Amino acid sequence: MVESNAKSETGRQPVPVGVLGQFDHPDALKRAAAALRDAGFRNWDVHSPYPIHGVERAMGMRPSRLPWLVLLAGLTGIGLALALQIWTNAIDYPINISGKPLFSIPAFVPITFELMVLLAAFAAFGGALVLNLLPQFGHPVFCSRRFVDSGRTGFFISIEAVDPKFDADQLPALLSSLGATHTEVLFDLPGRESYPGWLKIGLLSVCIVAAVPPLLVAAYRAAPKSEPRIHIIQDMDFQEKYKAQTVSPLFADGRSARPDVEGVVALGMAEEDEHLYRGFLDGKPAEAFPMPVTMPMMQTGRELFNVYCSPCHGRVGEGGVTGIISARAVKRQEGTWTMPLSLHADSVVDQPVGQLFETITAGRRTMPSYSAQISAADRWAIVAYIRALQRSRHATIDDVPEEIRSNLK
Amino acid sequence: MTNPQHTHGPSPQTAQWRLPSGARTLGWGCAAVGVVLLALAAWLGNAAGDGWRGFLRSYLVAWCFWASISLGGLFFTAVQHTTRAGWSVSVRRLAELCGAVMPVLAVLFLPLLVPVLMGGDGLYPWVAPEAVAASDLLQHKSPWLNTTWFGARAVVYLAVWVWLGRLFLVGSVRQDADGDVGRTIAFERFSPLALILLALTTTFASFDWIMSLEPTWYSTIFGVYFFSGAAVAILSAMILFAVGLRAAGVLRDAITVEHDHDLGKLLFAFTVFWGYIAFSQYLLIWYGNIPEETEYYLHRAHGIWGGWSLALIIGHLVLPMVGLLSRHVKRRPLLLAFWAVWLLVMHWADLAWLIWPSAGANAVWAVPVEAACMFGVGSLWLAGWLHWASHCALAPLADPRLPESLRFENSY
């Protein structure tokens, strides 16, 4: 029994695109498949509503290459994840997190595992689609009304016209002899199977339209602009407050920043003692300390010197490259770096203590002022310690207390 | 499974499902060798100069190794009954027999128990009164870690295991004779309870016998860790029995390559599970970095134990995982048996890694003592296995799901 099924719409002549046979039992299907396999057909297939065990064997199918794809993707995932984590967290942006080593393999395991699974799953899913040639727009079997109506419950074998041994006249009989309960030749208009032109054009235009917004954004970002960027999210970038040097209509002089009221001294800022706070006495650098020099003061001085001064001047005040900041600058060959002075230079040794104090308080050349970080009393302590350091270079045995002199000999 | 209507499968040659007559003699031989080896181990251990401690340390590893196989057998049997498994019926007797060796293990536990009860074996620090007096923590734990209560718990654990081992084997063997379907149903109803009992006893036994070697350390996952090792051990042992017995001409038509495949899959799964549990414990302790917890890994991160730890990661997880991944390996009995032996060795290494550093890592290695203990306890274990195995068929002859087990095929 042979039916013709395709309608002629445009005058083009339908041509045979395949032959379809229906079977009523999985066993009959497997027998017929085995016979077709032995007969050497190539472009043929078995259709069933669910995978039937044993039909792959009957058809002589070779094992799928999917496992290798999945394995490869999984290994790629492992490699990628390890490379990503090690590069970002141990090499490019090394940062100490709760004392963990930069190269923390245990902490890298979870993401490595997840990326392995993710890529392998993509390979399994994508591989299944690619190897099955999906999505597929059409296939000869869909030309059969019968297949569409009962494909979800029936068992079919189809042989496509592209098969070298295809013969629309002989094959229905062959399928019948193999146990098919129904056979038909499938007709279709030539060229219907491939993707239709409108679909291609449609997809292409969707792609083009979809590319417009990102391209616009990219163009906008790349072009230089004098205006502030567009703020979709404000992120507290603009706040209702006055900044320095802006205009305020509230005050007669129009300035938002208000000048200090004349004669007002802020709490704790009445630093009237020139000697203590400036290091000056009668307009000249003071020769003496404003307080008695004691051992605790000297210890404070050493501690603070090591904190604030030693990074540049070195632990013993030699200047040059003995401080780590200086050493780093030299190592990086920073051209603008000015070498810190040695505190043992005659020009420094000869300075009165008031001038040393003044230098710490106000800064000199590239050295900044330390008056904000270090209180006046502590600055004096540092000066005392500097004096001790300087003295150490010119010390004699008489400077050492009697009782420990013997240790030095 | 496959079509339930077809109840008659191929009729098996059940005469081949028994051990040959020489097995019983072999069993007695094993027993004799085992006693000799253990005596040798005790002598060697004492001769090494560390007193009983040198012997007991190795003996505990050996005992735990063989006990974990038997314990795994109980778990395996109970899980198969609980889930109404069909595929495993023809290999289930092997697991039942492993579980039935429990009485032998219970007797062999005495060398570990008696020194504790006599108040001082040098193995468990919390036994020594002076150590307890010196430590607030041990005093706090003394309601749990004291010799009497330790002994009582050991008796309970062993009694439960001996009872379950007997129960699973005897019921199953009786079914061989009477074919009573009701036994299968009764097992199915009872097994969930058995699993609860097993879970609790295994957890606390591993706390008592292994974790308390370092009594200040604790880890809630420890019981699961020990269980995962036991699961690897029983599956390896079953694969070896299945392959070995078929090589000896027994059970040839009862155990097929499909059973090998399934056991291989489970072995793979539990190898990974072991890795998962071991890593979970390590990661949390490593990350938390609390001194009272990290001391455990500190003992195992330096010197010989550092290398040992690394060897465990590679040998107990990475290599078998890669090796067992392929379907072709799991369907080739000899390859599968290779990995089973490999994993048993690794399971031993795992237990030694748990026990030795805690019980005096600095001691000179007593390789001969360890070997004598392992093979001594093993010979006695095998003697027990052969003893019970020679009294029954090696597969449940009349289990209602036997035809299903003989017929099933792995589609993946």
Added chain:
Amino acid sequence: MSVVSAAYEHEHLSDDPRHRAPLTTPGLTASQVDDIVARTPELPRAPAAWYAAFTVSAAVAAMFFALIGYLIVTGIGVWGNNHPVYWAFDITNFVFWIGIGHAGTLISAILFLFRQKWRTSINRFAEAMTIFAVICALIFPGIHMGRIWLAYWMAPYPNQMAMWPQFRSPLMWDVFAVSTYFTVSLLFWYLGLIPDLAVLRDRATGWWRKRLYGLFALGWRGSARQWHVYERAYLFLAALGTPLVLSVHSVVSTDFSVAQLPGWHTTIFPPYFVAGAIFSGFGMVVTLMVPARQFFGLKDLITVRHLDNMNKVILGTSCMVGYAYGLEFFTAWYSGNAYEQFVFINRATGPYAWAYWTMVLCNVVLPQLFWFRWARTTPWLMWLVAIGVNIGMWFERFVIIVTSLSRDYLPSSWQMFVPTWVDLGMLVGSFGLFFTCFLLFCRYLPMVAMAEVKQILPGAHGSEKH
């Protein structure tokens, strides 16, 4: 078409080990399976009850999104979170929904590997539930960050700040684990749907239906060569999904357990969280399945045996969760650590004791009813127990998070957590989103995997070997 299944109930529940009980109503044919499953998607108009349920759910979901908008505009101060309870309802809801999402992959992947063929009737349903639950879950960590528009900072991309995400943080592991889980679940679900969408395409009569189902069916025609690759892919996704599902909740548990907070830092957490997740997921499957099989006429495919089996899984995982609760208490005492001991005593007797005992009652005590077969096979009863499990598992996360945070090492910083109306509204709202998605799924997609059920019908594969 519908075969009355009540008459077969005794057969489904048969204990006779000589025969495997039928997985569906005996005598069902392949085309009947199609008819039963395709009935709801093919209804020209949904039943009034569906519309009613959908309207309510969608309204609640709309409230959820409104609250999210309110939160984003105002800031997370609208929640009751405080110092030191920095995490409260937000992370509780996250872990709760992620947990719910674990049943789907367990059923579709792990039970598949264990050849539990009864899963074919319920896997589609559970996988859909998984995806919707993970969507609900993903929202909470997203919005709890505060400046949600900067969420992309978590992605590792080269940026002008020359900074990278901190991969040694469990929160980053979470980002990867949960998004991987969502993606893989979606792929797995969709792969399974393809053959069934093809069935709906072939059956469809309307122009739009045919095109839409056709679009997503990708031209599937059920050829043996396609099935061959499909089955391999399905197996691989199952094999990947199995360790994945374990890893996801383990990673979620490390959010807590790698910290040093008493009550959080304990080594049992990863497997304990996984067991709890499966427990709660099955609780949700039963909660949805009992009314759905009744309402949508699926009793021939989802039999009492299925419910029985699921309830057994609930019972088993309930015991595992109980084991972990007990062990935590024991170890808190055994450790000799005063802080650990305090936390656990505080949980049981402190200000949140009501939450703790609700959790114990719902998670450990109530499911013990399932030791009895009548409880496992009585729909209304199991429905109540399953709802109890949902409540209990929500409280488990609440207890872990809030009791530990509100009573940390420093008593001077102790503070109680009290939820605000926004907290409560968002919890309820997330259910609205979940049910909205779920109702749409029930209406438009095949609720049961037809191709898979057809495979397990007697004689589906013939009897000959070739």
